[in-house]
Amino acid sequence: MKISIVGATGYAGAELLRLLASHQVAEVKYITSESQPGTAIADIYPHLTRFYPQTLTSLVDLEKLAAESDVIFIGLPHGHAMEVGRKATAINPTIKIIDLGADYRFKNHAVYEEWYKVPHTHREAKTVYGLTELNRSQVREAGIVGNPGCYTTASILALAPLVKNKLVDLTTIIIDAKSGVTGAGRGLNLGSHFSEVFESVKAYNVGGHRHTPEIEEVLGGLAGEELTINFTPHLIPMPRGILSTCYANLKAGVTPEMIDEAYTSQYGNEYFVRLLGRGGYPVTKNTRSSNFCDLGWHIDKRTKRVIAISAIDNLVKGAAGQAIQNMNVMFNIDEKTGLDNAPVYP
Structure with a gap:
């Protein structure tokens, strides 16, 4: 090609x-x-x-x-x-x-x-939203693909099974996400200078980050209705990676086993989504320089909430790797081509 x-x-x-x-x-x-x-x-x-x-x-x-x-x-x-x-x-x-x-x-x-x-x-x-794990059949036929944002990829993959299977109250979704500094781009900006970022964590664009409507549109499509979320991004003093921690209230009668089944059914056969299961803790270092998304989820019985956590590399699964994954699907070649590499560790 x-x-x-x-x-x-x-x-x-x-x-x-x-x-x-x-x-x-x-x-x-x-x-x-x-x-x-x-x-x-x-x-x-x-x-x-x-x-x-x-x-x-x-x-x-x-x-x-x-x-x-x-x-x-x-x-x-x-x-x-x-x-x-x-x-x-x-x-x-x-x-x-x-x-x-x-x-x-x-x-x-x-x-x-x-x-x-x-x-x-x-x-x-005629465009297709290029989150391959959700839209593979559409991507295969697409001429133009809009590659998802990095925060968006991490957050949607974490929440999609819950929303799609109507397991949570859609009015209660909160996303707390942290990104490495490369997410701010390569241009000179005071906020991403070493002395501003090192040994510091900060929230930014609270209530106004541009990935918010993107997440809402995709999750709303899965839910079959419009929804509104709280999304707060944070800048972390590391070059790469995103950790997205997502909260939502469980609907009455939803059991931990139903949550487990939703994730397994959605992603059990997805190569680039690694399910750590209930009680799992994704770590950004474990996805560094790779196209993997690691997912874990927890049930807080005291507050009747589910907490879903995802980790990706913002430049790979959150950008270039996902773009290549989409290209592979569009040209009907093995989806893993050029991407089947173990993460860099430590």
Whole structure:
């Protein structure tokens, strides 16, 4: 497969390149950057030396890039991917688009515009939300996939069995999630400087994080009704990883065994979801640099709540790895191709 990466210099773009280097049937054709065209990618990311001799190009020649690619990964800020997708699919109707940003994640474009403050310019696109474990059959037929966000992936995978099987009160869902600093991106920002982050933990965007409506839309679709959640993200002084701890009140009559069955039924055959079971404690270090999501759940009999916990690597299962997993499904090849690696430990 001929692959191009539009916006390759961010952390997710670099992670795509790292993972694709060991993908048996993928050839990276073009990599683009509007900020550093003409620069060798290995000069920006020396760890890619010997794997990629390419020089970054500009997106000016989109026609050539689209015509010569089977799939385009887009790693651009929100508001830009839909223009690339619209033009690329017009040039090459058979091309596959996988957007790692937010432009193609929402079914409700008005919600996207409200939270991201830009108009949606590709409303006619037929898109699929690329959480493979939930939407595999749709992803297989998709031309454009909106790759989920990192907090979103961890939280939805943790809550989906509970919501889908109507085991919890939908008005009581609370998500408390922590992310490594790479989730803030590679751009210079005072809040992610070493001296600001080291030996400190902070909450941010309380009540207003843009992954909130994404989680609500997907969980609402599983529940068959709209829902509202409390989602609070935190920044943790580590490079990678997300730990999402999710709370909800159990409905009357729901037993621990029913909770166990819901998770086993949903994920028992999913390779990239590792069920630690009732009483399990996912750890971010155990998923580092891998496409795995570790899940555990607890029943608090005293408060009649279920607490579901998930751990992922925000750059892999929360971004680049999930994008490659979606690509594999879209091209009907083994879903594990290029991703079947043990986590890095310690």
